[in-house]
Amino acid sequence: MKLPLEGIRVLDHGMIWAGPWLGKLLADFGAEVIKVESIQVFDMSRGPIVAIPGVAIYPGGDPGEKSYNRRAVFHYWNQNKYGITLDLTRPRAVDIYQRLVKISDVVTENFPPGVMRKFGLDYPALREVKPDIIMLSMPGYGASGPEKDYRAFGMSQEQMCGIAALTGYSQEAGPMKSGMDYGDPTAGAFAAGLIMAALHYRRRTGKGQWIDVSQSEATSLLIGEALMDYTMNRRIWQRMGNRHPSMAPHGCYRCRGGEQPPDDRWVVIAVSSDEEWQNLCSAMGNPTWAKDERFATTLGRLKNCEELDRLIEGWTIQHDHYEVMQILQRAGVAAGAVLSGQEIVEDTHLKERGFFQTGTHSEVGKVTHPGPIARLSKTPVTIRNLAPALGEHNEYVFGELLGMSREEMSALEREQIIGAAPLPGADRLY
Amino acid sequence: MQEHALSDVRVLDLTWHIAGPYCTKLLAGLGADVVKIERPGGGDPTRRTGPFLKDEPHPERSGLFHHLNTGKKSITLNLKTASGVNIFRELVRDVDILVENFRPGVMASFGLDYETLDKLNPRLVMTSISNFGSSGPYRDYKMTEIVADAMGGLMYVSGEPDRQPLKQAGSQAQYQTGLNTFVATIAALYYANETGIGQHVESSIMETMNSVVQYPVIAYLYQETIETRRGNVGMIHPWGIYFCKDGYIGIAATSPLWQQLVDLIDTPEIRDEKISTLLGRILDRDAVDAALYPWLMDHTREEIYHAGQKKGIPFSLVRTPEDLLNAPQYRARGFWVEVEHPEMDRLTCPGAPALMSETPWQMGRAPLLGEHNEEVYSKLGYTKDDLVKLRERGVI
Numbered sequence A: 001m002k003l004p005l006e007g008i009r010v011l012d013h014g015m016i017w018a019g020p021w022l023g024k025l026l027a028d029f030g031a032e033v034i035k036v037e038s039i040q041v042f043d044m045s046r047g048p049i050v051a052i053p054g055v056a057i058y059p060g061g062d063p064g065e066k067s068y069n070r071r072a073v074f075h076y077w078n079q080n081k082y083g084i085t086l087d088l089t090r091p092r093a094v095d096i097y098q099r100l101v102k103i104s105d106v107v108t109e110n111f112p113p114g115v116m117r118k119f120g121l122d123y124p125a126l127r128e129v130k131p132d133i134i135m136l137s138m139p140g141y142g143a144s145g146p147e148k149d150y151r152a153f154g155m156s157q158e159q160m161c162g163i164a165a166l167t168g169y170s171q172e173a174g175p176m177k178s179g180m181d182y183g184d185p186t187a188g189a190f191a192a193g194l195i196m197a198a199l200h201y202r203r204r205t206g207k208g209q210w211i212d213v214s215q216s217e218a219t220s221l222l223i224g225e226a227l228m229d230y231t232m233n234r235r236i237w238q239r240m241g242n243r244h245p246s247m248a249p250h251g252c253y254r255c256r257g258g259e260q261p262p263d264d265r266w267v268v269i270a271v272s273s274d275e276e277w278q279n280l281c282s283a284m285g286n287p288t289w290a291k292d293e294r295f296a297t298t299l300g301r302l303k304n305c306e307e308l309d310r311l312i313e314g315w316t317i318q319h320d321h322y323e324v325m326q327i328l329q330r331a332g333v334a335a336g337a338v339l340s341g342q343e344i345v346e347d348t349h350l351k352e353r354g355f356f357q358t359g360t361h362s363e364v365g366k367v368t369h370p371g372p373i374a375r376l377s378k379t380p381v382t383i384r385n386l387a388p389a390l391g392e393h394n395e396y397v398f399g400e401l402l403g404m405s406r407e408e409m410s411a412l413e414r415e416q417i418i419g420a421a422p423l424p425g426a427d428r429l430y
Numbered sequence B: 001m002q003e004h005a006l007s008d009v010r011v012l013d014l015t016w017h018i019a020g021p022y023c024t025k026l027l028a029g030l031g032a033d034v035v036k037i038e039r040p041g042g043g044d045p046t047r048r049t050g051p052f053l054k055d056e057p058h059p060e061r062s063g064l065f066h067h068l069n070t071g072k073k074s075i076t077l078n079l080k081t082a083s084g085v086n087i088f089r090e091l092v093r094d095v096d097i098l099v100e101n102f103r104p105g106v107m108a109s110f111g112l113d114y115e116t117l118d119k120l121n122p123r124l125v126m127t128s129i130s131n132f133g134s135s136g137p138y139r140d141y142k143m144t145e146i147v148a149d150a151m152g153g154l155m156y157v158s159g160e161p162d163r164q165p166l167k168q169a170g171s172q173a174q175y176q177t178g179l180n181t182f183v184a185t186i187a188a189l190y191y192a193n194e195t196g197i198g199q200h201v202e203s204s205i206m207e208t209m210n211s212v213v214q215y216p217v218i219a220y221l222y223q224e225t226i227e228t229r230r231g232n233v234g235m236i237h238p239w240g241i242y243f244c245k246d247g248y249i250g251i252a253a254t255s256p257l258w259q260q261l262v263d264l265i266d267t268p269e270i271r272d273e274k275i276s277t278l279l280g281r282i283l284d285r286d287a288v289d290a291a292l293y294p295w296l297m298d299h300t301r302e303e304i305y306h307a308g309q310k311k312g313i314p315f316s317l318v319r320t321p322e323d324l325l326n327a328p329q330y331r332a333r334g335f336w337v338e339v340e341h342p343e344m345d346r347l348t349c350p351g352a353p354a355l356m357s358e359t360p361w362q363m364g365r366a367p368l369l370g371e372h373n374e375e376v377y378s379k380l381g382y383t384k385d386d387l388v389k390l391r392e393r394g395v396i
Helices: A018-028 A072-077 A091-102 A123-129 A154-160 A183-205 A215-233 A274-283 A298-303 A305-316 A321-330 A341-346 A348-352 A394-401 A406-414 B019-029 B063-069 B082-092 B114-120 B145-152 B172-195 B205-213 B215-223 B255-265 B278-283 B285-297 B301-310 B321-326 B328-332 B373-379 B384-392
Strands: A009-013 A032-037 A081-085 A106-109 A134-137 A209-213 A250-254 A266-270 A334-337 A357-361 A365-369 B010-014 B033-038 B073-076 B097-100 B125-130 B199-204 B239-244 B247-252 B336-341 B345-350 B354-356
Touching: A009 A018, A009 A091, A018 A032, A018 A072, A018 A081, A018 A106, A018 A183, A072 A365, A072 B215, A081 A394, A091 A123, A091 A394, A106 A183, A123 A134, A134 A183, A154 A183, A154 A215, A154 B239, A154 B247, A183 A209, A183 A215, A183 B172, A183 B354, A209 A215, A215 B063, A215 B172, A215 B321, A215 B328, A215 B345, A250 A305, A250 B145, A266 A305, A266 A321, A266 B145, A274 A298, A274 A321, A298 A305, A321 A334, A334 B145, A341 A348, A341 B215, A348 B205, A365 B215, A394 A406, B010 B019, B019 B033, B019 B063, B019 B097, B019 B125, B019 B172, B063 B345, B073 B373, B082 B114, B097 B172, B114 B125, B125 B172, B145 B172, B145 B205, B172 B199, B172 B205, B199 B205, B205 B215, B239 B285, B247 B301, B255 B278, B255 B285, B255 B301, B278 B285, B321 B328, B373 B384
Parallel strands: A009 A032, A009 A106, A032 A081, A106 A134, A134 A209, B010 B033, B010 B097, B033 B073, B097 B125, B125 B199
Antiparallel strands: A209 B354, A250 A266, A266 A334, A357 A365, B239 B247, B336 B345
């Protein structure tokens, strides 16, 4: 065995981000993940059939002729997977799907609730076909409860889970979303871990099971101490920007560069003790203002943090953000350059550690992706293949795995049950 | 009694702070037997980090420590003594997983690097979490949460374009790393069970965030564009947080959902031709917001949330912990769990990340410092007298 999940076959109905990300993690660790879409409805993360300027990222900024096979995030979220099309609204397709389930281990889906049942493919139905199947459903708020039919995107989850209410420049300034749809990869990671735990259990007992993930509940767990502060003390955290309740200085400071993104440069600094404060003062060249008694203790610095931040920024603005980070880290002060996407790609530390990985794709050419979530010494994650074009592996899955003849497959293509070209409306969420 | 998913898995937990303990907490939740090794005296520093019950600092009353350590056992062991290291070597022979998040090089300084442990237990999955990894120019840099947010790539794209980048609430980078490292660890466990071969799993908080944050990195890798802060809006519009009559809500509207939303609000402004297409809404975001706000200001959060969801529009509530404690959906699914604790009486805690039909979540409570010394060490053959001696010598 070369990879941990080698020999595990997954039918992945992931849509948008959380579901595909879950599948990507399983695929990275070696599972044979078959992405199931249809030419009637494909994964929205392929983007619109006709590219809309500014809505999506494409290789070289060029959507090309088949933009739905070229979208950048789609490639990252679906690396190492196979892809088939199968219109599950048709009884003939459901028969074929059941044959696939018989030779699979895991089925994952993050459709709105009820979709799999409508296809006749909910967990009780799948278990009839394959008693030890592991199925994971990940609708927005879980598959039971009064709001089970409610819908969500990853961005909504940041708000529903509690993180957004606690994030913002100040209490008055209101809550602020993150720069990503944070709920998606969070729920996806939980789901991947739970599936592997279920596989472990199946290995020991022979039993499959159904996993019902509420993306919102899973993501709430990442602010556990804020939840505990409420249940223990009835305290709701105030939004405090980049400040910290017990560290000062603690914040984000402008460095030499432009006024507006993308030319703006910033550094963060966090001082957790008087010793570190002294180190910071020395690193700044012991300016006269730093000797002010009001800044001598943590309490004093917390109380006067606004003025303190302004004075520190007077020093950072004279330097490049990497330079400030290096000066302060050498002095024993926690500091970090606020890295843009470009800076992460060009970062010397990540380069030296070989973080990024490359692969080649028929329609995209050579691509580079961020490395895996962790490194495994004996079974390293690599890019074995890139994301599938729509219906790219119909031949392999229906022909090789299910033993269908070329004629049968051609008939299915004529009936538009399978295929490689999306029908109008396949990108219906756009 | 139902079995847990990982009932047969034994974990030795040498973690502290947040990322490591969260990784092993998830293993414990799935039923693994997790023995947390703490320093004699103080234990894990999060025991001394708030929030504390009734705001009174006490090593057994930290809500942070409790959340990160439910379902584990605690023993004390001083790895800076030769006897401590020997006891550790005995313990590690018998476990499936070891998780540690010391600075790079610390385990080697105890004589407990992966190569050594592999010889004692070839099936062992050893997981190491560090700030920046075990090599590279930042290896020994200091990290706090805000540094991780900055270097992970999330901060530069969060906040208003004309203001400073904004950190997320809490300790997202550390939790996120704990969560993802749990995933990688359990993958390695599966491999060890199949093959009998253990391995070393390594994650760094910076790289895990670089892997998870994605958008800004992918944008530069694919088309050399730099993603910047957008404030409370997204690539498409509307996609963000809005205020209404009594608070904040979220609106995320792709094209078909926009049609639903137009029917719900049903004013001439919202039906304006120029915002009827996705491109039109992206080009004139202000017109969209101007058409939304009169209706939003006329309705409460709950009215908007339910009215939208009944029509299939994924409106969301910007919920506080108070809202979450009272959320009917969370209550109905048993998200909140009551836990008995000797030092805190009855606590209400967040519970499982999901409902698993065969294998229930193992909630438990966080252990008191050294609570399981006798149980764990007696299994190794130490008598009560031995334990007294070890305590006197500062080993446990």
